[in-house]
Amino acid sequence: MAISAVESFFPSLVVMEPQNTNIDFSTVLASVVHEMKNSLCLMIQSIESLSGTIMPQDEETSAKWASVHYEASRLNTNLVQLLSLYRADKEALPVHIDECFVDDVIDEILATNEKYIKHKGMTLSFDIQGEIAWYLDNDLILLLLNDVIVNAMRYSVQRLNLKAYVEDEFLVFQVEDDGPGYPPAMLKANTAKMQEFDLSQGRTGLGLFFARLIAEAHTNNDRSGRISLDNGGSLGGGVFTLKLP
Numbered sequence: 001m002a003i004s005a006v007e008s009f010f011p012s013l014v015v016m017e018p019q020n021t022n023i024d025f026s027t028v029l030a031s032v033v034h035e036m037k038n039s040l041c042l043m044i045q046s047i048e049s050l051s052g053t054i055m056p057q058d059e060e061t062s063a064k065w066a067s068v069h070y071e072a073s074r075l076n077t078n079l080v081q082l083l084s085l086y087r088a089d090k091e092a093l094p095v096h097i098d099e100c101f102v103d104d105v106i107d108e109i110l111a112t113n114e115k116y117i118k119h120k121g122m123t124l125s126f127d128i129q130g131e132i133a134w135y136l137d138n139d140l141i142l143l144l145l146n147d148v149i150v151n152a153m154r155y156s157v158q159r160l161n162l163k164a165y166v167e168d169e170f171l172v173f174q175v176e177d178d179g180p181g182y183p184p185a186m187l188k189a190n191t192a193k194m195q196e197f198d199l200s201q202g203r204t205g206l207g208l209f210f211a212r213l214i215a216e217a218h219t220n221n222d223r224s225g226r227i228s229l230d231n232g233g234s235l236g237g238g239v240f241t242l243k244l245p
Contacts, residue, residue, distance in 0.1 A: 037079040044072050051115060066119040070150070073112070077147050095137050095217045102132040102164045102171070108142055109162070113149055122158055124149075129165035136171070136244055140214045147207055148175045148240045155179035159235055170223075170243040174233075181231035182238045211242070220245035 047069050054061050106126055117124050145162075152160050156177035163174040189208055208227075215225035223245040233239040 037076060040072060040076050040079065044069070044076060047072060062119060066116050070116050073146075074150060077143065077150070080143055095140065097135050097137055097218070099133055099135055100138045100141075102128060102134065105138065105142060105145070106162065106164065109145055109149060112142075112146055113153070117153065117160075120153065122153060122156065122160060124160045124162065127161060127163040127165075129163075132164060132166060132171065134171045134244065135220075136218060137214075140217070141173075141242075141244075144211050144214050144242065145173060145175070148211070148242075151207065152177040152179070152238065152240070156235075156237060161233075161235060170245055173242040173244075175240040176233040176235045177237040178235040179237040181236075182229050187229055187231070215242055215244070218244045 047065070051065060051069075054065055106128060110124070110126075113124065149160065149162070152175055156179040159178045161176040163172070163176070165172050186208070208229075211227050215227045218225035225242070225244045227243075228241045230239040230241070231237070
């Protein structure tokens with residue numbers, strides 16, 4: 001066996017051959033993301049607890065709090081999306097279907113976004129068609145709708161509207177805003193098949209892909225959920241529609 005230059009200079013040094021550890025990086029990344037998400041949830045809880053210490057007249061501090069809470073919530077959504085996409089790739093997207101009341105879903109959305117909406121001087125109105133109970137994954141649908149609301153808040157001028165109604169045996173959620181509407185690229189991606197989806201669009205592409213994934217995971221007999229993007233609606237801006245069988 002040939003002696004290397006390192007071994008001749010340091011005769012007592014044992015040179016270890018590199019080993020193939022066969023690390024599954026995707027699994028390691030999923031584990032790290034999971035831990036990050038847990039830490040971030042604790043941070044968000046701490047941020048929310050601080051809101052009670054801010055004086056109403058302290059507008060500068062209130063604005064900074066709202067911005068931090070908003071960005072932390074966005075980051076948490078991104079991490080949950082990454083975990084869900086990883087599990088979907090492993091054919092293990094956790095979907096837990098149970099009977100849920102739409103009023104409860106709406107109340108949760110309002111509680112999550114109320115302070116930021118108030119700080120931005122926006123109005124979030126609701127149009128719910130009576131008392132609706134439906135079978136769905138409450139956590140995933142909340143995550144989807146909250147992400148849509150967050151994006152709508154970013155581009156709207158002042159008004160948002162969330163509708164919920166039953167049509168053709170589908171539960172329909174519709175988020176409208178008074179912003180400039182969806183750009184052509186997003187409207188085009190709206191009609192793309194899952195295997196054709198372009199995630200290179202960044203967070204926007206990931207968000208649409210994730211929304212489509214959640215919608216299509218909800219099935220009933222030979223029907224599955226779906227999403228659609230349009231412009232116009234009652235507020236003249238973007239219109240996001242989710243239909244669940």
